[in-house]
Amino acid sequence: MDTTRPVVILNNGVEMPVIGFGVFQIPPEQTADAVRNALACGYRLIDTAASYNNERQVGEGIRSSGMGREEVFVQTKLWISDYGYDSALHAFDRSLRKLGLDYVDLYLLHWPVPSDFAATVASYRAVEKLLVDGLVRAIGVCNFSPSHLERLLAEVNTPPAVNQVELHPYFTQRDLREFNAAHGIVTQSWSPICGVYRYFPTDPQKVKNCLEEPVIVDLAAKYAKTSAQVVLRWHLEHGLCPIPKSARPERIAENIDVFDFELTAEEVAAIDALDTGVRGGPDPKLVDTRMFPRRIED
Template sequence: MTTGKSTTITLNNGVEMPALGLGVFQSAPEETADAVETALRDGYRLIDTAAAYNNERQVGEGIRRSGVDRSEVFVTTKLWLSDYGYDATLRAFDASLDKLGLDYLDMYLLHWPLPSDFEATVGSWRAAEKLLADGRVRAIGVCNHSAAHLDALIARTDVVPAVNQVELHPYFGQPGLRDAAARLGVTTQAWSPIGGINMYWPAAPQAGRSPLTDPAVTAVAAKYGKTPAQVVLRWHIEHAVSAIPKSVTAHRIAENIDIFDFSLTADEIAAIDALDTGVRGGPEPESITRGAFDIVIDA
């Protein structure tokens, strides 16, 4: 599918997804279109947004301005908690598609599990299954699901999620969840792949601590003449994990995808694996309720 710089991952329904993409969480609307346009011109072919980010319109604008053919861009957006339930999901999908200015999506994700209202979660997933069957989206998946959440959803529905997008970085490697997902045929995708959650989330237990300054990462970066961020992103690729680093800075956008000309040794991968603290930086998925976040989605 892609002619960009990233390698691809084959999802469980045969769809090819770029392994590395641009995330736009916390990208201000006025910066998003430029970041997307820059990324696509630099060889990115995966753009990840969400209804709750309030920048879907600008993502669509950036895609159009880039000159890259729509068929070459893998576009992901996400359903927000306020729209969980079958009918609400179908309406929310239409709203996202309209804002993006597209006639189909490549990936539609449920943004969080909703343990407090699992019936609504199942209803949303059944709506996503309908969108998939109708050809309006090429693949469907979830975010922030534990192994137990995945098992519960799969037991009640027909389509196994193609992707589970979760917090994942060297300080929170989630090896057990990655293994469980792999057994189910679910591709793991990392948000906050270089550990930025510890820098911007005020409640992060390890606030201010970044893997980019850890000697296990900086030593490898010096060896290969790469940045620490490039080493961490390469570590994800070595684990067959898709990563969606966020940036609105042109030179960082270019650097982040320049990771396909080197590889890490088994010892280097193991050294970065060993940084795992088992401590989550962001919210605990099991505690999520509809009102867990104060987010208003623009009309």
């Protein structure tokens, strides 16, 4: 594992880079190049998912990068249409085959499904088996609220190492962060620079953009950084692990260039004050296969 960038130690002792490269909504034909660029810029964590339809290209990008397998932390996610014990094991095999890997560093349940939480638990138990069998190095969840986590922890043997959730200056999820920390669960931030408002705008004519907030623009000027770099630094100051995404080489390089400055406690608090308490993405309480009917092809 390359340790030139900071890492966090997960609750089972595995080292995970504190910042990762996400490939959500990067078209398959652009993914391999984007992954190669990211690895060349210093990223060592690549985040994908079965539902992103680009696992195969993520694997191609890693293999063509010249990096050794042990140098890259790869995480992917189980999609909700494959929930259930046997279905989850089959889905993992499919993801591993598409990635062209022998193991995955972190395997995550993509959403809770509250209307069929028994299937959610069964899926997690299957993922626990993958951990025991050495096919994954760590396991976790995405988009779980404290109540979802409490229900899960009551029924499984292995607490999640990571909970990847929507988190950015407009939706800071303080209570969830505190719950995760109290239970030894690392909080990983998806849509860390508020891109979710572009993906799911409630009003396409009034898209919220935290990068244009005066407090963030002023801090960018102060530190000779971009607004995106200031926001990513804000995540790091909170002990969060952001997963920024871009297919543009200059943005890929920019998003990891955040280790040469720090924000003061007062500056962090000023960004915290942007919190609206309103998420931009789907509400985990409502997620099920009717909301997301997509199925993953073998």
